[in-house]
Amino acid sequence: MTPATAERRRNYHVGNVRGQLLVAARDILHESGRGGLSLRAIADRAGVAPGTVYYHYADKAALLSGLAIDGFRQLADAMREAYDAGPPDGGLRTTGMAYLNFLREKPELYELMYDALDEGRREDVTAAEAEAFAVLRQAIMAEFAAVHPPEVAHKIAEAIWAWGRGIAVVALSRGDRGCGPKDEAVESAVRGLEALILRR
Known part of the structure; x- marks a missing residue:
């Protein structure tokens, strides 16, 4: 885990994980295009565990x-x-x-x-x-x-x-x-x- 990811995980708010995932996805899309939009990359950018994504989105x-x-x-x-x-x-x-x-x-x-x-x-x-x-x-x-x-x-x-x-x-x-x-x-x-x- 990178220091930046660790910092995001410390600061994320449980009640707004869906919103944080969308912000992370939007940032990756802007920076890397659609090819960079893996669920693992989105979870890492949002500072949450990969499995957390599936709690909020089916796929x-x-x-x-x-x-x-x-x-x-x-x-x-x-x-x-x-x-x-x-x-x-x-x-x-x-x-x-x-x-x-x-x-x-x-x-x-x-x-x-x-x-x-x-x-x-x-x-x-x-x-x-x-x-x-x-x-x-x-x-x-x-x-x-x-x-x-x-x-x-x-x-x-x-x-x-x-x-x-x-x-x-x-x-x-x-x-x-x-x-x-x-x-x-x-x-x-x-x-x-x-x-x-x-x-x-």
């Missing part, structure tokens, strides 16, 4: 689903904060930029989130994505309330959500592994969407 897939849920909640928070800090009529730009900035800054986590959503078919992961989409939907519907009925604004929000996923797939497939889209690509994508939807 590695369950832990990664927990990481995906945490990622969708981070995305929801980022979009919510951007929308709340922006102009009342700027829902498309503020939430869109927050979404793409999340992708740019956390590409490995973003990929894991959607892999967990597409492959795991877990209701809790689906609910977490819905929570993030609800933030964007609220912002878009508020922005378009004066020009479109609610059902049309809702469809616009769904289209924008799908557009964001499409941009992510293209950006991640063309970029270096572990890297999100560049600043100019993010800005260009948002401007293009504004031109299409807002007719600017």
Whole structure:
């Protein structure tokens, strides 16, 4: 056991082991990519015995689903904060930029989130994505309330959500592994969407 691991084991709080495991997994993902996410490595980073992981998560897939849920909640928070800090009529730009900035800054986590959503078919992961989409939907519907009925604004929000996923797939497939889209690509994508939807 390394001194750092021993120190973490002395300091961990029993009631928050699940959270500590997610933080450890998130740090490893950021530093080493998904290849570094072994349960032993996560346990070591969190400062707990390997067997402790199985007390909180049935297997590695369950832990990664927990990481995906945490990622969708981070995305929801980022979009919510951007929308709340922006102009009342700027829902498309503020939430869109927050979404793409999340992708740019956390590409490995973003990929894991959607892999967990597409492959795991877990209701809790689906609910977490819905929570993030609800933030964007609220912002878009508020922005378009004066020009479109609610059902049309809702469809616009769904289209924008799908557009964001499409941009992510293209950006991640063309970029270096572990890297999100560049600043100019993010800005260009948002401007293009504004031109299409807002007719600017």
